[in-house]
Amino acid sequence: MTAQILDGKATAAAIKSELAARVAALKAKGVTPGLGTVLVGDDPGSRWYVNGKHKDCAEVGIASIQRELPATATQEDVENVVRELNADPACTGYIVQLPLPKGLDQNPVLELMDPDKDADGLHPTSLGRLALGIEGPLPCTPLGIVELLRRHDVEIDGAEVVVVGRGITVGRSIGLLLTRRSENATVTLCHTGTRDLGAHLRKADIIVAAAGVPHLVKPEDVKPGAAVLDVGVSRSEGKIVGDVHPGVAEVAGWISPNPGGVGPMTRAMLLNNIVEAAERRAGV
Numbered sequence: 001m002t003a004q005i006l007d008g009k010a011t012a013a014a015i016k017s018e019l020a021a022r023v024a025a026l027k028a029k030g031v032t033p034g035l036g037t038v039l040v041g042d043d044p045g046s047r048w049y050v051n052g053k054h055k056d057c058a059e060v061g062i063a064s065i066q067r068e069l070p071a072t073a074t075q076e077d078v079e080n081v082v083r084e085l086n087a088d089p090a091c092t093g094y095i096v097q098l099p100l101p102k103g104l105d106q107n108p109v110l111e112l113m114d115p116d117k118d119a120d121g122l123h124p125t126s127l128g129r130l131a132l133g134i135e136g137p138l139p140c141t142p143l144g145i146v147e148l149l150r151r152h153d154v155e156i157d158g159a160e161v162v163v164v165g166r167g168i169t170v171g172r173s174i175g176l177l178l179t180r181r182s183e184n185a186t187v188t189l190c191h192t193g194t195r196d197l198g199a200h201l202r203k204a205d206i207i208v209a210a211a212g213v214p215h216l217v218k219p220e221d222v223k224p225g226a227a228v229l230d231v232g233v234s235r236s237e238g239k240i241v242g243d244v245h246p247g248v249a250e251v252a253g254w255i256s257p258n259p260g261g262v263g264p265m266t267r268a269m270l271l272n273n274i275v276e277a278a279e280r281r282a283g284v
C-alpha cells in the first residue's frame, strides 16, 4: 500500500469532540439541540445507520427523537410523522432515513419537511439554496467528503474531480458543493450512461466513487497520486465491498478506507447540521 489513508473514523471523532463543546455552549444558553429520525420498514442496514445517529447524539449531548413505522406504512402515515416533527419544538432538525420501502414516494415526503428542520440538506429548498449560494444545511455525505479532504490537506482548489454515481445523497449534490468559489474544483459527473468511464477517471485528481458497483474503479484507471474516496456500499458474505478495487491503494496518493472513511464523516456532518441549525435559531 502506498496511498495515505483518509481516516474518516479518527476525523469524525475529532469533529464530534468539537461539536460537544458547541452543544455545551448552547445548553448554557438554555438551548438543547434535538435530532429526529424517521425509520420506515425493517431494513437492517437502515436500522443500523439510524441507531448509529442516535448513539452519536448521546456522545455529543444532542437529544434524540426516534419515530418508527412498519414496512406496511402508507404514504399518509409517513407524511403524518413528518407533520408531527415539523411541529415539535424539541426537534431542531430531522431526517427521513433513505431509501424508503418500495411503494412509498420519497420526494413528496422530503418536500413536506420544514426546510428549517432539514438536517440532511436534501429538501428542495436546501438544494436550491446550495445552487444559489445561500447559507443553509448541506448534504451530509458531500460535506463529509469535503471536510475529510480539507483536514488531510488534499488540494481541492483547481482539482479535476470525477464523481461516479448520480444518486441524490451524493452524486447529484457534490458537484454543487465542490464548484462553489470556496472549493473551486472542476467536476465531471459520470454514471451508468457514461461511454468511457476509464477515460474520465484517468484524468481525475480526485475520484468520488458512489455508484454502488463493487470494485468499479480499477488501479489502471487511477492517475498516480490521485485522491480516491470510496462511498459505495455493497455486501458480500456480511462484509462491505466498496466501489474501489483494493489494488487502487498501490497507485493512489490518498484513499478513504471502506468502512472507516466516508461513512463516519456522513454521521459527523449530520450532527454538525443539527448544531448549526440550533446555533442559527439561538442567534449564535
Ligand SMILES: Nc1nc2c(c(=O)[nH]1)N[C@@H](CN(C=O)c1ccc(C(=O)N[C@@H](CCC(=O)O)C(=O)O)cc1)CN2
Pocket (backbone or CB within 6 Å): 048, 049, 052, 095, 096, 097, 098, 099, 120, 140, 141, 169, 240, 258, 259, 260, 261, 262, 263, 264, 265, 266, 267
Ligand atoms: N436520510 C439519509 N439517508 C441515507 C443517507 C443520508 O445521508 N441521509 N446516507 C446513506 C446511509 N447513511 C446515513 O444515513 C450512512 C451510511 C454509512 C455509514 C457508516 O458509518 N458506515 C460505516 C460502515 C457500516 C457498516 O458496517 O455497515 C463505515 O463506513 O465505516 C453511516 C451512515 C443512505 N441513506
